[in-house]
Amino acid sequence: MSKTIAVVLLSAGCLVGSPNEALAQSARTLYTRALDRERTLRDAAKKPALAQLRAAVATYEGVARRYPASGYTDNALWQGAMLSLLAYDEYGHADDKRAGLRLLSRIRREYPSSSLGVRAAEIVKEREHHRERDKAVPAGPVVVLPPPVRPTGAAGTSLETSATTAERAVREPVSIRDVKRSQLPDGIRFTIELDGEAAYRSERLEKPRRVFFDLKGARPSAALLDAALKFDGDIVREVRFGRHPDATRIVMDMEGAESYSAFTLYEPFRLVVDFKRAAAGAPTPLPPPSKPALPIPDLSVAPAPPPALPVPLKPTPAQEADSSIAKDAGVLPTSGTMSAPPPAPPATNADGKFSLARQLGLGVSRIVIDAGHGG
Numbered sequence: 525m526s527k528t529i530a531v532v533l534l535s536a537g538c539l540v541g542s543p544n545e546a547l548a549q550s551a552r553t554l555y556t557r558a559l560d561r562e563r564t565l566r567d568a569a570k571k572p573a574l575a576q577l578r579a580a581v582a583t584y585e586g587v588a589r590r591y592p593a594s595g596y597t598d599n600a601l602w603q604g605a606m607l608s609l610l611a612y613d614e615y616g617h618a619d620d621k622r623a624g625l626r627l628l629s630r631i632r633r634e635y636p637s638s639s640l641g642v643r644a645a646e647i648v649k650e651r652e653h654h655r656e657r658d659k660a661v662p663a664g665p666v667v668v669l670p671p672p673v674r675p676t677g678a679a680g681t682s683l684e685t686s687a688t689t690a691e692r693a694v695r696e697p698v699s700i701r702d703v704k705r706s707q708l709p710d711g712i713r714f715t716i717e718l719d720g721e722a723a724y725r726s727e728r729l730e731k732p733r734r735v736f737f738d739l740k741g742a743r744p745s746a747a748l749l750d751a752a753l754k755f756d757g758d759i760v761r762e763v764r765f766g767r768h769p770d771a772t773r774i775v776m777d778m779e780g781a782e783s784y785s786a787f788t789l790y791e792p793f794r795l796v797v798d799f800k801r802a803a804a805g806a807p808t809p810l811p812p813p814s815k816p817a818l819p820i821p822d823l824s825v826a827p828a829p830p831p832a833l834p835v836p837l838k839p840t841p842a843q844e845a846d847s848s849i850a851k852d853a854g855v856l857p858t859s860g861t862m863s864a865p866p867p868a869p870p871a872t873n874a875d876g877k878f879s880l881a882r883q884l885g886l887g888v889s890r891i892v893i894d895a896g897h898g899g
Contacts (some may be wrong), residue, residue, distance in 0.1 A: 551587060551594035558583040562603065563789055565640060566796070569709060575619075577611040581623065582602075588630070598638040601627045607646070609651070639723070695782055698722045699742040700772060701792075703763060705755055710800060712760050714776065716795040719743060724795060726786060733778040737786070737795065738771045760799050 535647035561580050565572040584604030588597045594677030611617070628644040635641065698720040706713045722742045728735045744751070744765050753763040766773040778784070782802040788795055 551591040551596045554557075554583075554587045554590065555596040555600055557599055558587060558603070559790065562607065562787075566787060566798075571614065571710070572610055574615045574617070576872055577607055577614075581611075583609045583625075585627070592634075598631050598635040598640055600632050602634075602640050602644070605631075606787065611648075613783070613785075621651065631893070643725070662837075675679065693850045698739075698742045700739065700742050700765075702745075703748065703753060703774075705760075711781065711798060711800040712757065714763065714797045716774065716797070717787075718793045718795070720795045722795075729782075733781075733799075734775055735778055735784055736773050736775040737762070737797070738768060738773050739795070740771045759801055767847070 556731075560579065562582055565576055565580060581604045584600040585606070587600040588604075591597060600661075605627035608620045608627065610623065612620040625648050626647050631638055631644045632641050632648075653739045700716060700718050702717045704715045704717070706715070716737075716739075718739075722739045724737050724739045726735060726737045748765050749767045750767070755761050755763075760777055761779070762777040764775045766775065774782075776797065778799065780802055781799040783800045784797055785800075786795065786797045796844050
């Protein structure tokens with residue numbers, strides 16, 4: 525009888541499986557649902573509403589609350605923190621920023637062996653020292669869906685953690701298959717498709733403005749090796765591939781882009797980078813109207829001579845005679861001046877009267893009377 529009961533219990537145990545396996549499957553299911561919800565929000569044509577972003581964050585926090593010992597928990601906290609910071613960048617509510625920093629701090633405090641801890645500490649430091657809003661959502665290594673699980677077994681031995689599994693997976697070669705560019709309502713989206721998961725880091729640089737992504741353990745396909753992809757459009761017109769030790773660097777031009785955000789999608793694994801188009805600035809003022817240019821003289825042509833001054837005509841003999849008679853009579857001035865002196869008052873005769881010539885104002889001193897032939 526006892527043997528029969530033992531056989532039945534053993535069979536039931538094989539059918540149900542270990543508690544650790546059931547725990548891992550339940551955590552994986554919730555985590556996958558949360559990822560699908562986030563993917564729907566990010567792929568939508570419209571910008572997600574603040575309430576939608578916060579609901580997605582709550583879903584990730586639910587995974588961590590229900591399965592704190594699962595290998596998916598640190599990744600759920602990371603994804604939730606990134607969404608909270610994205611909500612802060614889009615809508616400017618300080619509560620979302622505090623929520624994001626709180627989730628990142630939980631990764632450092634509760635999961636010190638997680639590979640996400642270093643980047644989480646860097647983001648917390650950056651955000652705490654910047655009071656003004658950051659336009660770019662910080663991006664860091666995102667490693668999701670690692671094999672389970674973290675809890676201890678019956679014998680007290682620790683099972684493999686997600687961080688250890690992720691680090692081992694990163695060392696395996698991963699191929700970068702394709703880069704796709706698509707339009708967003710307020711910018712451009714680049715989707716980098718790989719055949720496996722890869723950790724990455726990003727950094728923004730200036731002069732010229734650009735951002736690069738280092739994909740650890742990834743190698744581009746033959747078509748993308750050392751490639752420089754050119755695109756038409758107003759922003760992000762070039763993407764370049766470069767080689768680095770144990771990594772591939774992808775550099776994206778940011779001229780015309782205000783900010784960027786990065787996240788990952790799965791099945792297949794993809795790194796998605798969204799660039800927000802810069803707001804149109806004030807219109808460029810028109811230059812002042814230019815003055816008409818003065819004509820440049822042609823030095824090869826001799827200048828025209830100045831106009832000749834009028835030559836005074838020589839008076840005729842009759843004019844000279846008239847002029848000398850008038851001068852003798854005192855009508856014309858004897859000098860070169862045009863103004864004549866005022867006339868002297870006429871003198872009287874011996875009897876104190878004026879002669880006929882004086883009365884008439886004549887300038888003669890002698891009158892001759894011709895008696896004629898009348899006798």
